Amino acid sequence: MPKLDKRSADILVWILLLSAPFWLVAVGGYVELGTRVLIYALAAMALNFLLGYTGVLSFGHAAYFGLGGYGTAMTIKFLYPSTPLAMLVGVIVGTAAAAIVGPLIARLRGVYFAMCTIAFGQVFYYISFQWSSVTGGDDGLSAWQRQPIHFGFATLDILNSNKAFYYFVLAVFAASVGLMAFLLRSPFGRTLLAIRENERRARFLGIPVDGHIWMSWVISCFFVSIAGCLYALMSDFIDPRAIRWDQSGNFVIMAVLGGMRSFWGPLIGAAIFLVLQDYISSHTENWMSFIGLFFVLTVLFFPRGVLGIIRRKAIS
């Protein structure tokens, strides 16, 4: 296997993503699948900011994903039909909710942190499920559409053109991922790594660990709510299932499957997971069993993820 340095790997990823609408159909896929992979990849990479780079296990990210989606859907449906405004509202709602929940859980660690994030995630699930006069309850919010984006000099018709929407999502993805990489390379990001490697030592160095974990949590939820906005826009629909705990589990398994310790890992995990889910659910009614089995097998045989294994092979 030829050795792939970091820069050429980055370039390869971007070339593949930029040309995806052209080769996806040729290999038997469809453009929407590529869009979905990008959206879930953003969510899984956002989760990995916390999971892989801060070492904190969150199992409740679907809540902020869903809140972003509901914020977007409700803005377009009830307030004003504008895609950028709707996304802004969605991101603010998701991030604000995370910022409020954050102080309650930033002191907790390990299993306890995971349990509390699951439980808090369910709060938003119940709200979206119960408050049906506003959220549509179990039926979700439909009868609204994403709106074409006007730049003044040109209009991007993301509503009617699949490819336009794909490139819109890719642009948002690129901006988010670029910001994420920048944050990870900053002193703040390095501090997070220090906390992951040895929390006690970080504390002795005078780093306010709880504050950093709270910040990392909020940043991670900020990115996941962006993904949630795009998710709602993709299907012109949002329902409580976007918030449920199984969605959080999907994000975690994508991150683990791709490789938690690598930047692009969750993208690969999301691609494998979604292609497999797409294939299985079109062939059998019992796709849940296969997805469950897939979780079990991943945990037992690929705990380091695809990129982790490749890296190991490269070293040895």
Add this chain to the structure above:
Amino acid sequence: MTQLIIFNIFNGLIIGAFYAMMALGLSLILNLSGVINFAHGGFLAIGGYLAYTLIPYLGFWGALIVAPFLVAFIGIAVERVLIRRLYGRDPLYSLLLTFGLAFMIEDGTRFIWGAQSLPYQIPTWLSSPLSTQFFFLTGYRLFMVLLVTAVVAALFLILNYTRLGIRIRAGTLDLETVSVLGVNTRVLRNLNFGLGIYLAGLAGVLASGMLGLQPTVGDNLIMPSFIAIIVGGLGSLPGTLAGGVLIGVASGITTVFFPSASEAVIYVMMAGVLIVRPRGIFGEEGRF
């Protein structure tokens, strides 16, 4: 009005007893093995369905006794084959594994017994109200409360007075020392897992008599059980018991005044506990 309040408090007590029984099983496994068993709700559903299948052969009482043990055996087998491999690894992995198991169990029960809700027969003398004034107090509900109380009491007797129970409690505090003292901790964790799953199975049999049977029957019970553990305090079984009963009764009382918030109130309680006392009411300092 008073009758309504009494009714809802009693209802909350029953629900709380379920939460507590689920949460005790979860807590046992979590304390000794550090595994959050997401598939607990699935094992509960298996308990209910097995009892349903056994009733024609064994009758109501036979099924009530046999089904939880069968579920416990399934749990022991699952621990041996799958979960045991993940001890000592990041808790992330056991969580994902049980997560996948939960999917498989839910789909499996749907495949075997069908997606539609099944009626669960209880003896007629148990299902009739005990008095006309307190119409809600059917024999079955009273019987459930008594049985759960007896089982929980038995559990604490086992934990306090039998060799197995003392070893489980010791292992919760320091598994390494227990192992050095010559106890086979693999067997200990295995049996402990079985004990936890037994409680889930029994809860499943009892719950299906009240709620009917669906593949997702455990879903509505598992989240409150988590909260019971968080409110009561991680690492403390009496705390878990208290937490379960507390949130059950609290949601029962809320039903009287503001029905749509009956689910929300337990999350509010959790938030309150995390603000005031992050380790939970009876939790130990510095355990997690």
